[in-house]
Amino acid sequence: MLPDRHIDLLAVGLLAIPAVAALFVWDALPAEMAIHWTAAGTPV
Numbered sequence: 001m002l003p004d005r006h007i008d009l010l011a012v013g014l015l016a017i018p019a020v021a022a023l024f025v026w027d028a029l030p031a032e033m034a035i036h037w038t039a040a041g042t043p044v
Contacts, residue, residue, distance in 0.1 A: 022029075034043030 036044045038044060
């Protein structure tokens, strides 16, 4: 089994992947994103 420190480093590394990926595509993201939808599935 891995020591506790290795588990922590693995967890931090896995959490960093989406953050780094977001930095790479930041300019391609829309200015506003829909966060609520109606029952019909249209964004509000």
